[in-house]
Amino acid sequence: MPTTRDSEDIRREYEQKLGQEFGGLFWHLWNDWANARLAYKEFDELFGEAHSARPLAAMAPLFTGDILRTLARSLILDISRLTDPPGSGQRRNITIHAIPTHIAGHVLLLREVKGLIDVADDKATFARTMRDKQLAHRDLLEAEYPRGVNASEILTKADEAISAIHGVLAAVGHALLDSDMMDDIVYEPRARALTVRIETLIELARFVDSRIQPKDTRASSYIEAFNKLFNVPPGEGMAAARIAAHLWREAGRLDSV
Incomplete structure (x- = not known):
């Protein structure tokens, strides 16, 4: 009878194959990536083509607008954090930029991963810009001339960014864990319920x-x-x-x- 491994079992496997420090980091990265993909799928369910939030919007439009902005901000933060610098002062961040120092001995993989990180950075630029202008700081221009939340634009760019981040993790997983990691998650729908x-x-x-x-x-x-x-x-x-x-x-x- 097939069984499903729990998260801690997976972490132990990563630490065994990658070492405790890198294995722990990679486990956190994979979980944070999965949370970003989950946030994207929930946002897409409510405000994408399916637009299942339409009944809620008809009955409570202002509250639905609050949900839209909250989910958009959560998605933007998830993507931004995964592409943050490797450290902030004395603190280390859980980010794909922390990976290269752990694979310095794998020359070909290191070159591939650095290229994939560049792609992910480019795709995540929109999220980091939005975070800096609207969340981390209060940009005067944005305050004076607010654009609002364009769900379609955010969904398109977020999907590309999350897939690009997945590309980094998948390259490491394939080379060092002998694992092909899907760019998708299986979960119990919450918004649709x-x-x-x-x-x-x-x-x-x-x-x-x-x-x-x-x-x-x-x-x-x-x-x-x-x-x-x-x-x-x-x-x-x-x-x-x-x-x-x-x-x-x-x-x-x-x-x-």
């Missing part, structure tokens, strides 16, 4: 709304028709009225979702 539930609730609300026949457009008439439809007992009138009143307020939005 939320949006599916929202879509289900919206369909339920549409179904109920389509069967309510109020006398006029007033909220009181809508609540009365709601109670009649569901034969609401007198003791549950207040709870039913709250549900009906909320549905009455949102009914106009349901058609736009």
